[in-house]
Amino acid sequence: MSGSGIQAMKLHDVVALDELESGKIRSFSVGGRSVVLVRDGEAVYALAGRCPHKDAPMEQGAFCHTAEGAGVIVCPWHKAVFDVADGSLKEPVALDSLQSFPVELRDGRVWVGEVPHKRSVPEAKQQNEHVLILGAGAAGVTAAVTLRQEGFAGTITMVTEEKDLPYDRTALSKTVLLGDGSSARAPALRDENYYQVHDIHIVHACLRSFDPMTKMATLTNDVELFGDHVLIATGSVPRALNIPGDHLEGVFALHREHDAEVIAARVQDDHAVTIIGAGFVGLEVASLLRQRGVGVTVVTPTNIPLERHLGREIGIRLRQLHEENGVAFVSDAHAVKIYGEQRAEGVELSDGMRLPAAFILFGAGVVPASEPVMGLERDDEGAIIVDERMQAAPGVYAAGDVSATRYGEKVYRIEHWRHAQAQGRQAALSMMGKTSRLPMPWFWTQQFGKKIEVLGWGEAFDSVRLKGDIRGFHFLATYMQGGKAVAVAGAGYAAELARAAVDLEAFLNEEP
Ligand SMILES: Cc1cc2nc3c(=O)[nH]c(=O)nc-3n(C[C@H](O)[C@H](O)[C@H](O)COP(=O)(O)OP(=O)(O)OC[C@H]3O[C@@H](n4cnc5c(N)ncnc54)[C@H](O)[C@@H]3O)c2cc1C
Numbered sequence: 001m002s003g004s005g006i007q008a009m010k011l012h013d014v015v016a017l018d019e020l021e022s023g024k025i026r027s028f029s030v031g032g033r034s035v036v037l038v039r040d041g042e043a044v045y046a047l048a049g050r051c052p053h054k055d056a057p058m059e060q061g062a063f064c065h066t067a068e069g070a071g072v073i074v075c076p077w078h079k080a081v082f083d084v085a086d087g088s089l090k091e092p093v094a095l096d097s098l099q100s101f102p103v104e105l106r107d108g109r110v111w112v113g114e115v116p117h118k119r120s121v122p123e124a125k126q127q128n129e130h131v132l133i134l135g136a137g138a139a140g141v142t143a144a145v146t147l148r149q150e151g152f153a154g155t156i157t158m159v160t161e162e163k164d165l166p167y168d169r170t171a172l173s174k175t176v177l178l179g180d181g182s183s184a185r186a187p188a189l190r191d192e193n194y195y196q197v198h199d200i201h202i203v204h205a206c207l208r209s210f211d212p213m214t215k216m217a218t219l220t221n222d223v224e225l226f227g228d229h230v231l232i233a234t235g236s237v238p239r240a241l242n243i244p245g246d247h248l249e250g251v252f253a254l255h256r257e258h259d260a261e262v263i264a265a266r267v268q269d270d271h272a273v274t275i276i277g278a279g280f281v282g283l284e285v286a287s288l289l290r291q292r293g294v295g296v297t298v299v300t301p302t303n304i305p306l307e308r309h310l311g312r313e314i315g316i317r318l319r320q321l322h323e324e325n326g327v328a329f330v331s332d333a334h335a336v337k338i339y340g341e342q343r344a345e346g347v348e349l350s351d352g353m354r355l356p357a358a359f360i361l362f363g364a365g366v367v368p369a370s371e372p373v374m375g376l377e378r379d380d381e382g383a384i385i386v387d388e389r390m391q392a393a394p395g396v397y398a399a400g401d402v403s404a405t406r407y408g409e410k411v412y413r414i415e416h417w418r419h420a421q422a423q424g425r426q427a428a429l430s431m432m433g434k435t436s437r438l439p440m441p442w443f444w445t446q447q448f449g450k451k452i453e454v455l456g457w458g459e460a461f462d463s464v465r466l467k468g469d470i471r472g473f474h475f476l477a478t479y480m481q482g483g484k485a486v487a488v489a490g491a492g493y494a495a496e497l498a499r500a501a502v503d504l505e506a507f508l509n510e511e512p
């Protein structure tokens with residue numbers, strides 16, 4: 001093809017092939033767009049330079065191969081996985097595919113088109129079927145989006161008891177509490193137009209009961225809904241404190257957007273707040289409230305926060321980080337009562353110590369929101385046990401915090417955003433007779449601007465191999481049990497963890 005022909009196809013001469021190293025991601029501007037090029041042997045792929053989820057620079061992610069040998073590009077921030085050949089979405093957190101662009105190799109140079117490939121529309125399937133999704137959070141919305149992306153052409157109804165459009169719950173403890181009551185809103189997962197265009201019917205009502213035998217759901221407004229395929233995706237609810245005074249006004253848990261609105265509106269910057277529990281959400285809330293100037297005391301039954309999840313050294317560093325920013329810890333302490341007459345005035349500890357506070361927040365973990373569901377096999381906390389296809393009974397699926405997945409002899413309950421999405425996607429694919437592999441669970445936490453990412457099934461560990469600088473929050477930690485690696489955590493190693501998220505075993509074999 002002549003140079004003028006290439007011009008007519010709106011192709012741009014971007015770089016010499018020799019300058020692209022196989023396996024590396026390079027960023028370029030093509031016709032004013034940010035594009036990344038990935039060379040895999042003699043093939044070169046061009047994809048959008050920014051992740052469709054929150055605009056992460058894909059150049060900082062990773063290119064690698066799955067255990068099955070497929071080339072994928074992974075987002076550095078929340079580990080969305082895309083097929084390198086056409087940008088199609090393989091794993092969340094993103095809900096959309098990455099745009100891909102035409103590439104031509106001419107005389108040792110790489111030419112890239114500025115108009116993205118048109119994505120083919122999947123063949124319409126299952127027109128006469130109805131999918132009923134109970135719950136509209138990470139798992140529910142991802143299931144609905146996946147069904148439409150895969151060509152499901154039947155009806156989709158999604159039930160949520162929340163008043164607004166489905167939103168990003170993880171933002172509640174990352175940014176939302178920084179706003180006041182009127183601006184304390186989490187980003188919507190999709191705008192209203194999306195649900196209209198894709199004919200996804202959202203019912204704002206509370207589920208009263210669901211019978212898996214008849215696949216019939218009854219809402220508290222007495223409406224009855226039937227699904228050919230039903231996904232239970234009602235998530236979880238905060239575990240109750242169960243101490244005297246826990247019902248008093250001024251005692252909150254942060255779980256829903258409405259909680260964030262109330263907390264943001266009521267807590268003033270010069271207030272003193274006591275947080276009971278030093279789990280991930282409790283510590284994120286401590287970090288946000290301190291950034292507003294609120295005085296924060298954390299009451300924790302242990303001395304080192306998150307030691308069970310992250311190990312001793314990282315737990316100690318996190319506690320230091322909080323203390324450097326003015327958070328006070330009352331360690332090895334048990335709250336036995338919330339005292340106050342009309343409203344909460346403080347927390348009483350088992351040794352009789354009283355900690356006065358304007359507000360009390362508690363984070364004692366969550367329990368599955370499975371109460372309205374009748375029957376089905378459960379774990380000891382009531383989570384619905386599903387197989388690797390997310391199926392709990394014929395035509396009945398469960399995904400996200402409400403579910404526990406059986407793998408061989410073991411049953412895992414994972415309460416993470418990305419995993420709930422992956423399970424929602426898996427359930428949708430199962431409803432369409434497709435199969436896929438569930439990724440290894442990954443989650444992140446952000447406290448005082450420091451991000452830690454964790455990959456693993458939440459297994460116990462007996463030792464930790466550390467590499468890097470914990471003080472500077474630039475480290476990789478490998479968690480070992482009986483000499484075998486069971487999890488990896490890291491800060492400042494986004495690209496490495498992106499590779500690990502795709503194939504942990506291969507990553508561990510490469511890492512010294
Ligand atoms: C403040 C906060 C911060 C978090 N941060 C992180 C993080 O940084 N990283 C991470 O990996 N995970 C994080 N998580 C956990 C993560 O949000 C959950 O694991 C994830 O949302 C689970 O998804 P899900 O779809 O199962 O449930 P959800 O996203 O909770 O959605 C369940 C939906 O079902 C609805 N519902 C429940 N019961 C009924 C009913 N009876 N009738 C009608 N509707 C009902 C709920 O209103 C909700 O909309 C955080 C959780 C919280 C609360």
Ligand code: FES
Pocket residue numbers: 051052053054055056075076077078079080092093094
């Ligand atoms: S920015 Fe890429 S998955 Fe979030």
